[in-house]
Amino acid sequence: NAGVTQTPKFRILKIGQSMTLQCAQDMNHNYMYWYRQDPGMGLKLIYYSVGAGITDKGEVPNGYNVSRSTTEDFPLRLELAAPSQTSVYFCASSLNTNTEAFFGQGTRLTVV
Amino acid sequence: GIQVEQSPPDLILQEGANSTLRCNFSDSVNNLQWFHQNPWGQLINLFYIPSGTKQNGRLSATTVATERYSLLYISSSQTTDSGVYFCAGPNSGNTPLVFGKGTRLSVIA
Numbered sequence: 001n002a003g004v005t006q007t008p009k010f011r012i013l014k015i016g017q018s019m020t021l022q023c024a025q026d027m028n029h030n031y032m033y034w035y036r037q038d039p040g041m042g043l044k045l046i047y048y049s050v051g052a053g054i055t056d057k058g059e060v061p062n063g064y065n066v067s068r069s070t071t072e073d074f075p076l077r078l079e080l081a082a083p084s085q086t087s088v089y090f091c092a093s094s095l096n097t098n099t100e101a102f103f104g105q106g107t108r109l110t111v112v
Numbered sequence: 113g114i115q116v117e118q119s120p121p122d123l124i125l126q127e128g129a130n131s132t133l134r135c136n137f138s139d140s141v142n143n144l145q146w147f148h149q150n151p152w153g154q155l156i157n158l159f160y161i162p163s164g165t166k167q168n169g170r171l172s173a174t175t176v177a178t179e180r181y182s183l184l185y186i187s188s189s190q191t192t193d194s195g196v197y198f199c200a201g202p203n204s205g206n207t208p209l210v211f212g213k214g215t216r217l218s219v220i221a
Contacts, residue, residue, distance in 0.1 A: 048208050
């Protein structure tokens with residue numbers, strides 16, 4: 001059972017480039033989430049989804065887009081990378097908001 | 113939205129010592145989790161504990177939902193316990209987890 005899988009693990013982007021962070025879960029969870037963690041800080045919610053076709057903004061959504069075409073996948077898109085988006089990105093999933101959430105291993109992104 | 117405060121922010125322990133980490137919420141929660149972020153950055157689930165007490169080896173956690181706090185106890189600490197401990201709870205009944213800023217624990221041999 002793989003749980004939550006994120007790719008890539010590391011990436012360096014130039015300012016203005018775009019990329020997609022991939023996230024997949026095999027637990028048949030309805031809810032999926034994207035968080036970012038800046039150095040020395042807790043995790044902040046970017047976007048989340050309560051099921052296929054439904055997404056909603058979190059605390060820090062600016063500069064990001066998401067889609068949820070299947071239950072398993074929840075990609076995060078950065079369209080015009082900025083240095084402020086240098087962070088570690090975590091994807092997570094849960095059956096619902098009252099059950100345990102499980103996290104992927106994170107993607108460390110540097111924008112230069 | 114809900115505020116999550118963790119204390120202490122930093123803690124240094126001698127190997128073998130015990131410690132208590134605290135998490136306070138500004139509003140009631142019906143879902144509370146404790147995580148350990150190891151030095152490699154991985155987030156490891158410790159406890160899902162909306163209320164009551166749970167134990168897992170040297171670690172235990174207690175949540176008093178009516179008083180809006182949770183405690184994580186680490187007994188006989190080991191160097192492998194080092195890292196950052198986060199608690200998290202939802203903003204309201206059906207919203208995602210909101211994280212505290214964490215407690216950074218360093219266990220020295």
